[in-house]
Amino acid sequence: MNNLWLSVLDEVMFAIENKFDFIEITVEYPEAMPERLLPVCKKIKDAFEKSGLEIICHVPWYFHIAHPYPNVRICYISETLNVIEVAKILDVTKIVVHTEFVEGLSSKYFRENWNDILRNFSLSLDKIKEKANEYGMVIMLENTDDRTATLTELLWLLDSKNIKATLDVGHAFSNCYGDNTALMDFIRALSSKIDHVHFTDNFGSGDLHLPIGVSRISWRKVLFKLKD
Numbered sequence: 001m002n003n004l005w006l007s008v009l010d011e012v013m014f015a016i017e018n019k020f021d022f023i024e025i026t027v028e029y030p031e032a033m034p035e036r037l038l039p040v041c042k043k044i045k046d047a048f049e050k051s052g053l054e055i056i057c058h059v060p061w062y063f064h065i066a067h068p069y070p071n072v073r074i075c076y077i078s079e080t081l082n083v084i085e086v087a088k089i090l091d092v093t094k095i096v097v098h099t100e101f102v103e104g105l106s107s108k109y110f111r112e113n114w115n116d117i118l119r120n121f122s123l124s125l126d127k128i129k130e131k132a133n134e135y136g137m138v139i140m141l142e143n144t145d146d147r148t149a150t151l152t153e154l155l156w157l158l159d160s161k162n163i164k165a166t167l168d169v170g171h172a173f174s175n176c177y178g179d180n181t182a183l184m185d186f187i188r189a190l191s192s193k194i195d196h197v198h199f200t201d202n203f204g205s206g207d208l209h210l211p212i213g214v215s216r217i218s219w220r221k222v223l224f225k226l227k228d
Contacts, residue, residue, distance in 0.1 A: 001026055001058065008032050009040045012047050012055075022054035024096070027083040029060070034082045041089045048090075056196065057087040058096040061144075065128070066101040066121035068113075077124050081131050088135045094196065095132060096140050096166045097125070099148040099157070118153060122160070129161055140196050142166040143186075145175055145207070151189055164195035167226075170202050170209065173217050178204020180218040187225045197226065 001024045002011040008025060015023040027034060037044075048055055059080050067073040080097070087095055101117050125139075132139050141163055143154055158165055167190055169183070176182035187194075201215035202208040212219060 002032060004028050004030060004032055006031060007040075008037060009043055009047070012044050012053070016047060016051040016053050020053065022056060023048075024056045024058055025090075025092075026058035026060065027086050028058075034079075034086045037086050038089070041086065045090050055090055055092050056094045056096065057083060057090070057092045059083050059098065061098040061100050062103070063098070064100060064102040065097075065124035066117045068102065068105070068116065068120070073120060073124060077127055080128050084128070084131050084135065084137065087137065093136060094138050094140055096142050096196065097128065098142050099144050099154060101148050118149075121149075122157065125157065125161055125163075129163065138195065139163045140166040142168050142198070143171050143175070143190075144168070145171060151186060155189065155193075158190075158193050165190050165193040166196040166198060167194045168198040168200075169217060169222055170198065170200035170207055173204055174202055174207055176204070178216055180216075180221060183217070184221060184225050187222065194226070 002008055004026065008031060012023060026032060027037060047053070063076045063080055065073060065076045065080065067076060084095060099121070101121050129139050139161070141154065141157060143149070143165070149157065154165070157163075167187065172186045173180075173183050176186060199212055200208070201210040201212050201217050203215050208215070
């Protein structure tokens with residue numbers, strides 16, 4: 001993934017020079033906002049076409065498309081569609097969207113109005129998927145944490161929308177409270193829905209984005225399970 005504070009074109013060139021297979025561009029403030037990417041999209045596209053580098057795009061994780069205020073929700077959806085427009089210019093066919101429902105609300109809201117949140121997210125996802133379908137793109141829904149979709153709800157969204165999953169192993173391990181057996185069950189449950197994977201390590205109590213192998217995730221088991 002690109003560093004948000006560096007030039008995206010420079011990041012792409014770094015990936016090419018170091019013989020990466022692909023780069024995941026998060027189209028995000030400050031340096032990777034659509035407005036800043038559009039003027040250099042042609043150069044980025046030319047660079048990865050010549051090199052064979054593949055590109056995936058990622059919607060900002062803090063776009064809360066289940067927000068209870070309709071006008072705010074519309075803004076998040078609109079900005080998500082702007083990300084898709086950038087992806088189209090770059091000929092990107094895969095878009096990662098977080099199950100980051102909404103932040104800043106009281107715990108009471110989450111307990112008593114959860115169905116409203118889930119419905120808002122589902123309806124917003126319909127609008128995003130409609131645009132993605134128009135451009136022949138695949139939406140890949142990323143698992144996050146306990147404040148968002150449970151595994152059951154994630155599976156329902158994937159099935160009902162007929163979309164794929166981005167498995168974030170670090171998020172899943174934290175959501176399983178550091179239990180590697182539960183992590184294997186989580187991966188098994190997503191099964192063939194997985195179309196993309198994020199690898200970072202942690203201790204099971206926070207999304208620390210540590211390097212692979214320095215913490216408590218059983219990576220050998222994860223890799224065998226994914227290959228299986």
